[in-house]
Structure formats: structure tokens, C-alpha cells
Amino acid sequence: MTNLLPNLLDFTLEEMEAFISSSGKEKYRARQIMKWLHQTGCASFDAMTTLSRDFRGKLSAIARIYRPAIVKIQKSQDGTQKALLRLEDGLFIESVLIPGKSHWTICLSTQAGCAMGCEFCLTARQGFKRNLTPAEIVGQLITLKHETPDGANINNIVMMGMGEPLANYESTIKSIQILTCDFGLGMSNRRITVSTCGLAPQIIQLGKDICINLAVSLNAPDDETRNQLMPVNKKYPLATLLTACKKYPMPGRRLLTFEYILIDGVNSSRADAEKLARLLKDQRCKLNLIVFNEYPGSPFKSPSAKDVEAFQQILLDRHFTTMLRKSKGGDILAACGQLSGAVGNGYAVCLWD
Ligand code: SF4
Structure with missing residues (x-):
């Protein structure tokens, strides 16, 4: 069953700022979180060490991080x-x-x-x-x-x-x-x-x-x-x-x-x-x-x-x-028009230089 908490990777910067503000935290924290998610590739709140332990705990109760x-x-x-x-x-x-x-x-x-x-x-x-x-x-x-x-x-x-x-x-x-x-x-x-x-x-x-x-x-x-x-x-x-x-x-x-x-x-x-x-x-x-x-x-x-x-x-x-x-x-089978997401044989996509 899919976790229904909002996925932070779905948010644009503006959406992240609105979300963080609504949780009672400073807006600039949104930028820090974007950097952790996208630039550092953080997949857990625990690794976001520029955020306080309390805030990380709060975040994990109201949001999730999920990527393929x-x-x-x-x-x-x-x-x-x-x-x-x-x-x-x-x-x-x-x-x-x-x-x-x-x-x-x-x-x-x-x-x-x-x-x-x-x-x-x-x-x-x-x-x-x-x-x-x-x-x-x-x-x-x-x-x-x-x-x-x-x-x-x-x-x-x-x-x-x-x-x-x-x-x-x-x-x-x-x-x-x-x-x-x-x-x-x-x-x-x-x-x-x-x-x-x-x-x-x-x-x-x-x-x-x-x-x-x-x-x-x-x-x-x-x-x-x-x-x-x-x-x-x-x-x-x-x-x-x-x-x-x-x-x-x-x-x-x-x-x-x-x-x-x-x-x-x-x-x-x-x-x-x-x-x-x-x-x-x-x-x-x-x-x-x-x-x-x-x-x-x-x-x-x-x-x-x-x-x-x-x-x-x-x-x-x-x-x-x-x-x-x-x-x-x-x-x-990773060439043009050949992707199928098949597990096992696997077909693929479009590629050029
Ligand atoms: S993936 Fe692209 S090429 Fe394949 S059916 Fe869809 S639109 Fe057509």
C-alpha cells in the first residue's frame, strides 16, 4: 500500500516553501531540503544534518521521501x-x-x-x-x-x-x-x-x-x-x-x-x-x-x-x-521506441549522442 504522506520530491521550491511555512518553520529551510534531496541525493530525513533532530523528526511524521x-x-x-x-x-x-x-x-x-x-x-x-x-x-x-x-x-x-x-x-x-x-x-x-x-x-x-x-x-x-x-x-x-x-x-x-x-x-x-x-x-x-x-x-x-x-x-x-x-x-533493446519496463527480458528507449 502506498504511503499517503506527501512525497517531498514532488514539490517545486515554491511548494516546498509553502509546506515548510505551514509546519511552522522558516521558509529558507525549504532551500536546504531541496539541496539535500536533489544535490546530495538524500533518501532519508536522518541524513539531513543541517536540520535539527526535532525538525527531522517532525518532517518524518508529515512527509516522506520516495524515488524509483x-x-x-x-x-x-x-x-x-x-x-x-x-x-x-x-x-x-x-x-x-x-x-x-x-x-x-x-x-x-x-x-x-x-x-x-x-x-x-x-x-x-x-x-x-x-x-x-x-x-x-x-x-x-x-x-x-x-x-x-x-x-x-x-x-x-x-x-x-x-x-x-x-x-x-x-x-x-x-x-x-x-x-x-x-x-x-x-x-x-x-x-x-x-x-x-x-x-x-x-x-x-x-x-x-x-x-x-x-x-x-x-x-x-x-x-x-x-x-x-x-x-x-x-x-x-x-x-x-x-x-x-x-x-x-x-x-x-x-x-x-x-x-x-x-x-x-x-x-x-x-x-x-x-x-x-x-x-x-x-x-x-x-x-x-x-x-x-x-x-x-x-x-x-x-x-x-x-x-x-x-x-x-x-x-x-x-x-x-x-x-x-x-x-x-x-x-x-534500449533503442528508439523499444522501452517496455518488462522485468526479465527488458526492452528499452530512444538514444542519441
Ligand atoms: S512511447 Fe512514444 S513512440 Fe511509443 S506509443 Fe507512446 S508516444 Fe508513441
Whole structure:
């Protein structure tokens, strides 16, 4: 049974200040507690030694600290690490650590399962279980940062793991506020990317509420193909989605990213590349091409290297910044659209340099 006391990892600084004030203590204690939780990775009140013993005792009677617990970590040959994490109610989620040249990127899950039903995605197969709380989203990072040898060097966050972040809108926004708080981890908003399958109204709202990098999982050059791959397109077709993308204010002079998983015989022909270039001609964007990761029983195939090269070249010729992203962690099913939170076999997420 889940403990019903409030979890301090769910709180933004303002919420923590209000909570601490209501307990009769000075507001500045909230900052100390945020630092203990996020910067030191404290998992118990006893370890918060700048607080008096009395106050720690009082806190433990009115609040709790809970974050996802590591069940196992699988390591890929390319250095990618996939963590299976257990939530308080016994559900499982996955987070992925992706090595870069000098730092690590963490791919966070925002839901247990997903309701969006994208055809190429393993997470979709398990259906939707529930939204994650801010503590469960932020807690993935805190746990891996403080409990794995490589976690200390995480300085990039992508919300591309299990679930659709914008379908869990409030928790996603609150998590970003906590992650960027100076008394939390103080992450830069330029180092956090939210990825969406294309919830157009929420994209517009996100642009009004917060300044953060946005990646849109596009995967098709026309509505007919996208309707087959991504049911969300029937609700928000490409014209609606791209209008929302055009209005989205990216931080600084950054470009919105369109992700495009190349699938043999579905969306990766030369004609598809030409169509895609026409579709995106008015967008300030860059393109990440990802070759589909085949997995046991997958309904789709990867295109040949020659087809991938031709696809990319057509976009480069049309002056699109186009990167061919190596999907990492394929051998541990930690690659794009492959996270399932399965205990035992374990499938995984989206990763790039
Ligand atoms: S690709 Fe993303 S949005 Fe689509 S089903 Fe998978 S987790 Fe959900």
C-alpha cells in the first residue's frame, strides 16, 4: 500500500516553501531540503544534518521521501545503460543512460506504458498503466545520478522514454521546474528536451508555459502514411501539427527537431524524402533520421544503408540540417521506441549522442 504522506520530491521550491511555512518553520529551510534531496541525493530525513533532530523528526511524521528504485541495469556494447526501475506501487519503468564524448544523457520516462499506440513502438504494446508523478520523473535522474558510477556526469535530459510527456502535462511541467531550480539540480533549460508524438494543443500550451527544447516524432511525409503509423495523426493531422510547431518558441536560436524513424517499404523511399522536404519547407527545424531497430517479432524492417544514404542526401540537397542518428543500445533493446519496463527480458528507449 502506498504511503499517503506527501512525497517531498514532488514539490517545486515554491511548494516546498509553502509546506515548510505551514509546519511552522522558516521558509529558507525549504532551500536546504531541496539541496539535500536533489544535490546530495538524500533518501532519508536522518541524513539531513543541517536540520535539527526535532525538525527531522517532525518532517518524518508529515512527509516522506520516495524515488524509483533500481532493479537492474543492462549494459550495451556501445556503452548505453538501461535501468529497470520499480515504482512504489510495484509497476516498472525504464530509463536509459547514453554516453556522449564527455558527459551522459539520460532518457526519462513520463508514463508507465503509453496510450498513443504508435505502430513501431514496444511501449505501445503494453498499453497505458498510469501517469508518473513529478517525483517519479525527477526521481529517475536522482536515483541514477547518485546510485550509478556514471550518473554523476549526466548533464543532458531527454524526455523520450516510456510514455507521451505532453499527455502527462502537469507532471512534465512541474518536473522541468524542479530540474531547473537553482536549489535542485540547476539544469539549464537548453539541456532538456521534451519529445512528443504530436499533441498539437499541448505543444502550443507548452510554448506559453515554459521555455524548453522540443522534438516532434514525425515519421511520415503525408497524412496517409502517418495515420497508419501513429493514431494521434487522425486527431491532429499534419497541417494542425505543423502549425503548432511553427508557433513554438524554442530557447535561444535553437531549432525544433523532427525525428523520423526510417522504415523499409513504409516511409524511406526517395519519393518520401522529396515529399518530406516539401512538407517542411517553411519550418525552422532540423531533422534527426533514425533507422528502425528491428526486434524479435517486430512488424517492420530496417531500410538498406544505400536507401538511408539516398534519403538523407535528398534532404541535405534541400538545405535541411539532417543528422543520421545512431540508435544506441540496440543489443539490450534500449533503442528508439523499444522501452517496455518488462522485468526479465527488458526492452528499452530512444538514444542519441
Ligand atoms: S513512440 Fe512514444 S508516444 Fe508513441 S506509443 Fe511509443 S512511447 Fe507512446
